[in-house]
Amino acid sequence: MPRPAVAFFVYDGVTLLDVAGPAEVFKEANRLGADYRIVLLSPTGADVTSNLGVRIAVDRAVAGEPAFDTFLVPGSDRYPRGPVPADLADAVRAPAATAGRVASVCTGAFLLAAAGLLDGKRATTHWRAAHELAARCPTCRVEPDAIYVRDGTTYTSAGVTAGIDLALALVEEDHGPDLARDVARALVVYMQRAGGQSQFSAPLQGPPPRSATLRSVTDLVTANPRGEHSLGELAKHLNVSTRQLSRLFHDELSTTPARYVESIRFDLARALLDQGHTATQAATQAGFPSYESMRRVFARKLSISPAAYQRRFSTTRR
Template identity: 50%
Template sequence: MHDRLGERRPHRVIVFAFDGVRLMDVAAPLEVFATASGGARAYTVEVCTPDGRDVTTSTGLRISADLPSARVDHAGTLVVPGPADLGALEERPALVDQVRLLAGRAQRVAAVCTGAFALAAAGLLRGRRATTHWEHAADLARRHPDTTVTPDAIFVQDGPILTSAGVTAGIDVCLALVEQDQGPEAARRVARDLVVFLQRPGGQSQFSVASRTSATAHPILRPLLDAIAADPAADHSPRALARNAGVSPRHLSRLFREQADTTPAAYVETMRLEAARIMLERGESVTATARRSGLGSDETLRRVFARHLSTTPSAYAARFRTTGTAHAGV
């Protein structure tokens, strides 16, 4: 977009806020785009509300409005934060109507957290892939079967529509947009300024392995889980695990399914993947990471990263090498 003198105009970002919106869902995009704009004014960032009046967030903090939604005639990016109470969308259908109208005037649309429900209700996710906060992913899929919900992703982009997981994932998706607009160095600069990780790959899980695994104090399984975490590269084949636990492989599989909702092999692989991620973040080479994590070869490491994170080990490691996060503790 250019003005009559041929100079590039700032990219206009509109954040749609309403009563009951989550504060962080609004604040995170504002912070990312304002920081990315800097002195060059690459972005103009405005908050619009249904009627142009201030709104009260779910925390009770009030947010000032720059303009009413009716006065938004165009936007480069529309950001739709999520409500703390999903019932607000059903009780106030006018909110969905406004999202639909605003989206029609925007080049691209990004939802934060449960903002995906507003996009889906407005028909914007029909036939598309999307994600949302893990706690509401099943509900989104049930309510909108015409949308393919990826429940565990940090964010998902399908054409000009982006959806993201809860709260801090709003930072990730906005950093991804900054990278698309201005390149990776600009996104790295913003990440450093905000003291956050350069955006996590969209396909990365919303949780670590430990937080996804049900806590268990089972006298047989707990020592095995601790042993896998302590030394992921050791022999943790189902047969070896069963031998160490003094049970049959079949009985061990049943315990894993009942207590951890997974299989022994799948659990070991995900723990090795998590170990590999930590090693790469700390600057280990791909080959050394594959060996020390227990995944064995570069090719196995690549396959596991592709299956779980939708990226490559080299690309994952590059994010930390270029931002200095491995050394700065960011």
């Protein structure tokens, strides 16, 4: 049986981390039992220079290659600042048409769009570039707040490290959650960021749930922190008793459902404050019932108010 091939399409100006991050996930998966064949392709087969000036050695040209299991297109600082050259879009189109699945990292979505591969599909990119992607691909439904989006066999992911989240999701799709979780732990990254989770949110610290049952609940909360996540509603989602759900949280995460929801909302509120949102906006968007309830959580966790937190970190943010 042939080894599943993951082809990275690289070109001059490609963002190095968009290549290295996902590639490291597949390489680590190989160390832990997978068998991916990682290939680097460029439009002409020549080596390319990344956005950092680091030269990337290429295996061969993209043209004439057999179909790949996964064809991955990283982004570039050059797009969306300017149009994607026609020859670059053409180089993407043919291998993407025959690949088992096509994925982009960050602004790599602009190359997929230029090749007509996002027409009529849901997609995401870095939140700063989402409006421009929507303008260039008017038939595409751009979801600016998602970590990654899957539409059929087409996957798009948000900025920079979201490519790692996407690669972990692909590994999990191929080999199951246990191997993907082992890869995440080996790379000291988090596996809990569901595709629909806000780009601004920070994952809850701690080990991921062991069971798929509890993970479905934590994914639900992280994907929509503003939702109705009372103990009763979460138990209803799993069709279990409130007592059983509380026991799952205690045994696997050493916390309660209410504290977990609160922590997810706290992480999101803190990230929103880091992005420059007002404390009231952060409380609303993070799902807190009121500013006062958010303030109490900040006081308990950080011993400072949300406003004081924002002032303290304003210099480094700017």
